[in-house]
Amino acid sequence: MNNFQYSRASDVADAIRLLAADPGAKLIAGGTNLIDLMKENVERPSRLIDISRLPLRDVEETADGGLRIGALVPNSDLAYHPLIEQRYPLLASAILAGASAQLRNMASVGGNLMQRTRCPYFYDTTTPCNKRSPGTGCSALDGLNRNHAILGTSNSCIATNPSDMSVALAALGALVHIARPSGQRTIALTDFHRLPEDKPHLDTNLGSGEIIIAIELPPHGFARNYSYLKIRDRLSYAFALVSVAAAVDLEGNAISEARLALGGVAHKPWRSLEAEAALRGQAATPDHFGRAADLLLQGATARSHNGFKIDLARRAVVRALMQAASATPQSQAHKKIA
Amino acid sequence: MNAYVGTPTSRVDGRAKVTGAAKYAGEFAADGLLHGFVVEASIARGRVARLDTSEALKVKGVVDVLTHEHRPPLADKDEAWKDEVAPEKGSPFRPLYDERVKFNGQPIALVVAEDWEIAKFAATRVRVEYEQEAFSTDLESERGKAEKVDQPHKPRGDAAAALTRAAVRHEADYVIPTEHHNPMELFATTAVWNGSGGLTVYDKTQGVQNVQKFLCSVFGKEPDDIRVISPYVGGAFGSGLRPQHQVVLATLAALALKRSVRVVLTRQQMYGLGYRPMTIERVALGAKPDGTLDAITHEAIAVTSRYEDFSRNDTGWAEQLYKSPNSNFSHKLVDLDVSTPSDMRAPGAATGVCALECAMDELAVALKLDPVELRLRCYSDRDQSQSLPYTSKQLRECYARGAEAFGWSRRNPAPRSMRDGKELVGWGMATGVWEALQMPVAVRIVLTANGHAEVSCAASDIGTGTYTIVAQVAADALGLPIENISVRLADSTLPQAPVEGGSWMAASSAHAVLGAAEEIRWELARLAKAMPGSPLADLDAADVTLTDGMIASSDGRGAAVSIADVMRHSKLERIEKEKLNQFAEDKSHARNTHSAVFAEVKIDEELGIIRVTRIVNAVAAGRILNTKTGRSQIMGGVVWGIGMALHEETVMDHRFGRIMNANIAEYHIPVNADVHDIDVIFVDEPDERINRLGIKGLGEIGIVGVPAAIANAVYHATGKRIRRFPITLDKLLE
Incomplete structure (x- = not known):
């Protein structure tokens, strides 16, 4: 693990300001994936901006009958939230299919969207990997690829996104609310993650200085079938x-x-x-x-x-x-x- | 005298373990303790051309970086590096010895710092340049270079001719991948510098005296200079039989810096230690129409390193199990640019018997015979390799009891004939076999006048329950409650013991306890007889027993004197006896444990998902010292067998010669959700010949046969024979 600076963001605006000030900075909430990657020297942030105390932990009903889920709601809290269990059991089920109880307790909703691939070459810093070190090549193309992608691949990368929660969110038509230096924007969950194309180092369409602040679920939750x-x-x-x-x-x-x-x-x-x-x-x-x-x-x-x-x-x-x-x-x- | 032996006694160290009071090698504190972090090679073969530690040394808190160019002297003869379980042939690996890189993940430097995180960070600042050389890590592509090694099982008859004329023949390759032990506890050593050149080394090991002698010879030290202690071991399964990298490196750093040093390997780094070598097992069986065997050939081709020949008995097990007038066995090794394999639970048997028992199942299908019936027709009452009878062999009873408990008679033999909803149901079985070994062990007992006894021995308890069985045997032999027995183990200054492995420690340590307790009894009898007016005056030591704190006549006439009285009268506070127990050599009988494993799988027909819903493991292993810890041990073996059948595989990218799943997220072992009902049956197997207590040991037998029983059940469920382990769903869907 590299040395890094640590800052605690006082509010969302502060987090955005801290992000903008240091291009090597990373946000940290539950840390269940980022700290692993730091231990492996895959992620080497110059600064960790701790957003875990920001007030983004609410699950609220929206005016149109949907739900707005704060980005820092822990995965387990969300899975066992009464409104999720009753109205969006597909999401609850997908969350519980992932990781372990301990990891779900720590992991945040926003962090879950940001988790990185489990491709072994991405994790092993001695091997070529376009996602980790752009331009070095993809070791998985002609290497061990039993659990790699079959759809939307490119010649640069065949990695998969490991999230379970995101799969349910995609099916449910969720939206991602993003705060940015110039205000806020909202995109569909299905537009949040990218295909690798020739830039596999970019997992998502989140721009620099942008922060996920909430996920929004539309009113219809398919709770019956x-x-x-x-x-x-x-x-x-x-x-x-x-x-x-x-x-x-x-x-x-x-x-x-x-x-x-x-x-x-x-x-x-x-x-x-x-x-x-x-x-x-x-x-x-x-x-x-x-x-x-x-x-x-x-x-x-x-x-x-x-x-x-x-x-x-x-x-x-x-x-x-x-x-x-x-x-x-x-x-x-x-x-x-x- | 059997208040404890044979009962389900709870672990005497259980409370210490679950409360955290039990200390492991990486938990011992020392003043001014430094922390070492290992830098590993990232190539499979070549030499370190340049190692630049200057940036690492600049990191605040770094004390030194040890390399092959910068280290205290190390022994330069292979003999000095050969520990008691090193392969006979070869040149053991020497950490930080020279610039040669022999395998990917080899330690090439040790960063020593005031803090573990600092050492780990500075390790990323060590710059290494290599001169790479051509290498190979792929057993299958190098199969043609396999060379035969000497094995004890000699050919009998003419197997090739018998195979040619066999009415029914089965021949196939079974491929078992490399597997790693993954014990829960990381390999760790805390080397405590005691100021005058000596070291106390807390190490994760299966043999403290092996490590102690090894360190003395590698570092040119006198026996008194180094003491090795390993009171608790969080699993090892064979990975701790040989002294591992971290103990050499921690000792090296402590001697270099004259400070206490701890080195803990990471989970990833532990994949650079030993492993169960990948093996291609070719089995050929030739049968007569009546279902008896006429020929068995079994050839194993296994991985070894380029610097040591590691081989175990994969192929000879049919000599124990199945009568055949013609047989031929051969074991071959392929040298690859990898670290040396090591023993891993039931080494040789876990793999070799897996192949043999899958092949027997295939033969049963070809013969249209029930798999149990085939084994009964081929049953061998003798170990055919030397034509010896067994000290005991209740394998027939294992088949019978196991089949009954499992409900085997209700099996429809046709593949794909049994169903439960969307799932195909398969029932399979296999035989297990292991050796009943015993080794010289010494034990010291100190009996104090207050009726307590301390029993001590250098043997390790690797989680198997040695503390508990030693206490049980001592309590019975001394006639004391188990609460009055304290057991000290795994300190190199204690009476001699070999490494704990091969399932030999239960029998070996128990009889050493008996021997020392006998000396205590003789001493007490002598003292008791000498007391004025002693009711035991006319008795020999052989005629008294120790029971309930008394020295009593064995004939039941009630003559007795309390131990406390005898010691008080003799003005003795303590009686100390140490005895080395050696088992008399007996070449007239074979000694083995056996098992019959029955497995039920349920397989989702469309999705290929396999569940092992039931296992019955009927084990014949002589007298079971402790039915509670014994049952746990067999269950652990069964769970591991499920992993071997369905999950475990060390995956290597041969382009880089690197293991690509060196962590327990991606190296799969069964989780709770994969484990269902496990029924352990101990078949009664009195054995008065093998040793006084009739003990055989349980460490390995629990896993043997389990993977084959599951693979055979998978065939029965699906009609698909998967001969390449692990059986993952993609292989079923193909």
């Missing part, structure tokens, strides 16, 4: 090979609205409006789910070791939609995939 299905190499405490956030509205057996997002397959949560549109008006059957999965996975490409993820993702989408349609969501506590 949803499922978050995470497939991994052991039943808990592992990153997703593939995860699916699925939600539908049903009229009888017909789908009136559908949401579908994939995790563990791309540099960002992967959502396809086309796939969702294809489900609208259709009966909730495995065939229709399979067709939606095909649309969602359109353009998927594999490298040497991750070809299985394409087929696995398709199967997982069908299963998650079945679980959602039958109102039997995947439990994150049972020792079994239902």
